Amino acid sequence: MASSIHDLARHLNISIGTVSRALNGRADVNADTRQRVLDAAKKLNYSPNQSGRSLRRGATHSIAFMLQPHPGDQEYGEPFFIPFLTGLQAKLAESGLDLIVVMGAPGDYQQERLRRVVETRRADAVVLAWTRREDERIDYLTQAGFPFATLGRSRSGGDSYPSLDLDFEKAGADAVDRLVARGHRRIAAIRPSLDLNFGYLFLAGYRKALRRHGIEFDPELVADGFINEAGGYAVTPKVMRSKDPPTAIIFNNDAMALGGCKALAETGIRPGHDIAVIVIVDTPLCRYFSPALTGFRPALEPMGERLAEMLLASIPAFAGPEGARIIREVWPLELIARDSD
């Protein structure tokens, strides 16, 4: 069916070696023959067989993204990743790379699936998300010498891999600053219960800002829950039961905020009126919620594109002539002021 390099060679009455060289832009082929090969390739609708190429080159030409579903009893997923994947895939496609997604069961730490991807060499590199503070996936990959990049930072693995993260620490501090400026002193923080690194960073920024404003840190105002609606719903009442309840709450993401607001509403507390609410990672949900929630907006699709670039730049086989290099970036989170605080 599909035409091969042999078909082209036969058609042009030259050898397959020459055809291959012409197609791959090598120097040792006559400009005229190259043109004839290119024309014939277009005419015969030729496209290289990936299996043959992969076998010969020892690379699969695909990148695996380990998609982590929500932990907890959650049927729906994280819309966060879709635009990120859009950017990632678009950039990879420019280099002829496929994006394959590997999903774990909820709560599963992906270690097993990751090992399978690496050992069976299904991909040339992997992209990890939702990095943990100590991340065994990163330890494993660095130790195995397998190329990878992460969306998010971690304490594992040192600086040996490319990573792109958002500045959750600054966002946490900015949120506190803003609330303090509006007269709040009792500010609660609600974050994921897992050791997801952005939860730590957020809390670090929160505490630092509190200290700067001379406000004592109160453990009663901090709570951890599943990073979804159920988590926010379950955990928000805890901070409200404090002896001196908060007048403001910072949620780590939109789903937790939604659940939290539901819990507040059930006790007659109106977000935006009776209590201030800020969300760290903004989504359309924040924009269209009533009241519209103040939040910090990430540039997800550009992040996907950028991480693809960074990953490719770190792999000798894909990096240009300038050689491989490790890039690590932290992008700002832009505050979008709305009606909830």
Added chain:
Amino acid sequence: MASSIHDLARHLNISIGTVSRALNGRADVNADTRQRVLDAAKKLNYSPNQSGRSLRRGATHSIAFMLQPHPGDQEYGEPFFIPFLTGLQAKLAESGLDLIVVMGAPGDYQQERLRRVVETRRADAVVLAWTRREDERIDYLTQAGFPFATLGRSRSGGDSYPSLDLDFEKAGADAVDRLVARGHRRIAAIRPSLDLNFGYLFLAGYRKALRRHGIEFDPELVADGFINEAGGYAVTPKVMRSKDPPTAIIFNNDAMALGGCKALAETGIRPGHDIAVIVIVDTPLCRYFSPALTGFRPALEPMGERLAEMLLASIPAFAGPEGARIIREVWPLELIARDSD
């Protein structure tokens, strides 16, 4: 690095042919040697090279999912697909198949990307979602003789491919029945502006139920918008401006409902109090919104698993000895009654 079939052969001092046959469970190999091969494979941590296998077998061992981002100016994606993909990938993995995702730009009809996947044979089959009433992707694939399955139905392509869909028509009718039973006669319907088939099915059920109850169809109560928050927000005021405004609105999905409720709230109309709201495809958002939105819940992860089965069953190379067959199913949508209607 990774051990090959040659390593096994050398290690056991037998030929690679025998190793391959032993691994593939063929009959003409001594039970004893087979066991030795299996043991050695485990010991040497052998796993077959996919490129080599694919090249020889003429199959890629991967399935492409065409992920369609939202049209319109939407940075976030459809969480709907994540659990579906989870099920799909899990089932495919059982057969040693990879899931590769191909994303289009928003608004892009995927025709170009699809053509590339097919022509370069990057996958053995594709899975389509968000089927349109007349779907050129389906026409193209059937005409090209390329295996595929769809999440959703279409008028294109006849019955020649497996498809799994939800019963949007029944859900639309059920929603009307429920609202009529609660005394409503002016019921609005808000659906996607594109020719997405589930929008048609929903409206068909809506109109049928209206007729059954002797209620005249009023075009002023139907509006189309982008299938996201912005769409619902933009379009809901239109139906409210009707000379005889609706006392109930059925939204096609949660994002449109969120946007619509925002628009209502801005004019002082409280969903669940002043107007009834039902959402066709339920999500956690519906559950945690205030008021909690009545909706129809799909079983997304099982749907992913089932569609994988159906796709595999339709492909001779993957179907068991019973031979390939085309399965088409329509799954029910279960109503979850909550506080908004």
Added chain:
DNA sequence: TGTTTTTCCGTAAACGTTTACGAGAACACA
């Protein structure tokens, strides 16, 4: 004209599998 360099291309091996074919050994049967 003779020698060296350059340009261009063909040959063949290699990547890791699968599988058709055939052959040797063991066995059964007459």
Added chain:
DNA sequence: TGTGTTCTCGTAAACGTTTACGGAAAAACA
């Protein structure tokens, strides 16, 4: 003992590429 059958395994080709190597022809140079 001779013939036929069954088990088991090795050999080698094939899938579609890429690329090291070498050689013929053309070009450049003395």
